[in-house]
Amino acid sequence: MFAIVDIETCGNKFGYPQGRIIEIAIVIHDGLQVTERFSTLLNPGCHISGFYSNISGINNDMVANAPQFNQVAKKIVEMTENRIFVAHNVGFDYGFIQEEFSFLGYKFRREKLCTVRLSRKLLPKRISYSLGHLCASLNIPIEGRHRALGDAEATAKLFDLLLRIKNDHPQYKNMGVDELMTRRIDKIKAYILKKLPEECGVYYFLDKEGKIIYIGKSNNMYNRALSHFNSHERKGKKMLNELYGVDFVTTGSELIALLLEAEEIKKNRPHFNRARKAAIFTHSIDWFEDSKGIINFKIVPYEEAQNALLSFTTYATARERLEAWIDEHTLCLRYCGLTDDDAICFNHQIKKCNGICSGNEEIEVYNKRAKKVLAEYIYPEKDFFIVHEGRSPEERSLILIEDGKYAGYGYYDHTTQLNNPEELKAVIKRATYYPDADDLVRSYLKSKSVKKIILNEDSSTISMSQF
Secondary structure, eight states: OEEEEEEEESSSSOOSSSSOEEEEEEEEEOSSSEEEEEEEEOOOSSOOOHHHHHHHOOOHHHHTTSOOHHHHHHHHHHHHTTSEEEETTHHHHHHHHHHHHHHTTOOOOOOEEEHHHHHHHHSOSOSOOSHHHHHHHTTOOOSSTTSHHHHHHHHHHHHHHHHHHHHHOTTTTTSOHHHHHOOHHHHHHHHHHHHSOSSSEEEEEEOTTSOEEEEEEESSHHHHHHHHHTOOOHHHHHHHHHOOEEEEEEOSOHHHHHHHHHHHHHHHOOTTOOTTOOOOOOEEEEEEEOTTOOEEEEEEEGGGOSSEEEEESSHHHHHHHHHHHHHHHTOOSGGGTSSOTTOOOHHHHTTSSOSGGGTOSOHHHHHHHHHHHHHHHSOSSSSEEEEEEOSSTTEEEEEEEETTEEEEEEEEETTSOOOSHHHHHHTEEEOOOOTHHHHHHHHHHHHSOOEEEEEOTTSSOEEEEEO
16 A cells, blocks of 8 residues: 655755645555545745745645644544555655654654656656656646645556556566665665664674674664664765664663673674774873872883773873873973983973972972872772663663772662662673773763762772762
């Protein structure tokens, strides 16, 4: 069953107060003939300019007493439900109607069929595939051109003809019209969008052999996947050509989605992921207080770090970050490990160091600036849980920070009373630790307000707090 649709609008792009539907027609076709018709003018709630009135012949006086879209929305849903949405240049008509429904808070989704594309397939090498030119060349009369019912009726007659041509075609006669029109990428798109929920989580794009080729995360996996199919980037299109399937994990928590995505990218190293693929960290910026009580920073090999603030995949990126701290906080090259231990640093000579290395600055004054760096990269407590959203209203998630590092996540029923740290830790799924996980946690905590459960020093009791 098919619902053949045509609309007239007062703009080329949907938007309020301009770009609304001013007329709609729906013609029901059972594959053999037209069985039902519906058409109405619509009051768009905005001014129809002379330009669009000249195209359709519909003016402001004609729609003044017409129903608004919300008054015929139920009729449109009923007539298109369980039917393939057919239109000439279907993207335009379907897109406008979908936006009108979205404006009402309703998700309108239908299978689509475009008679322009079907005509190109069955009637190749035409000069033009506009409805007017096609109908003229095929002797299909249009009664009321650029009016919704006239164009919908003409589209229905064109559709009839195309079905007859298909049924006589040696290559296409045994194919359903939807099968004929569906490209591989359209089938994959429909499969993936049907499978992915509009929930927060991590999704995995798979190739023909089931190998992961891309990992992503989103607060709405359905919408994020849809954006991949709408992308015009060359690399994105290449990925879609290799895409055959999808898997996903719902997380409920955006922070868990971020952490799981980063971990999974490192473990699987998908071809089409660019960020967070490096799993081997070579250097860290370590910190310590020397015998004078001065806070020192130093780039060291990753495995030698005692109190790592950040870790990096190359020495160059560690050096770049340390130099940024030096400039921002007026730190001393000597106490950042970039000059000899007993030297007066070059920055002091050019007045970019206040003289801690020459004895001209008090230790407390220097340390006050250095502590600003520490505050950026050290958690307020060494051991705590972050309490976050779960995958359902009854559930909560926990992210464990243990000994100053991200350790894993888990879920629990929030109606269940968890009284001690061991009960809390029992629900945690331990993660493979990568240093950039803590960057994700710290960055998230700076921008979001979350609850935390603090463990005391012997981990025998807990207390609640707020970030």
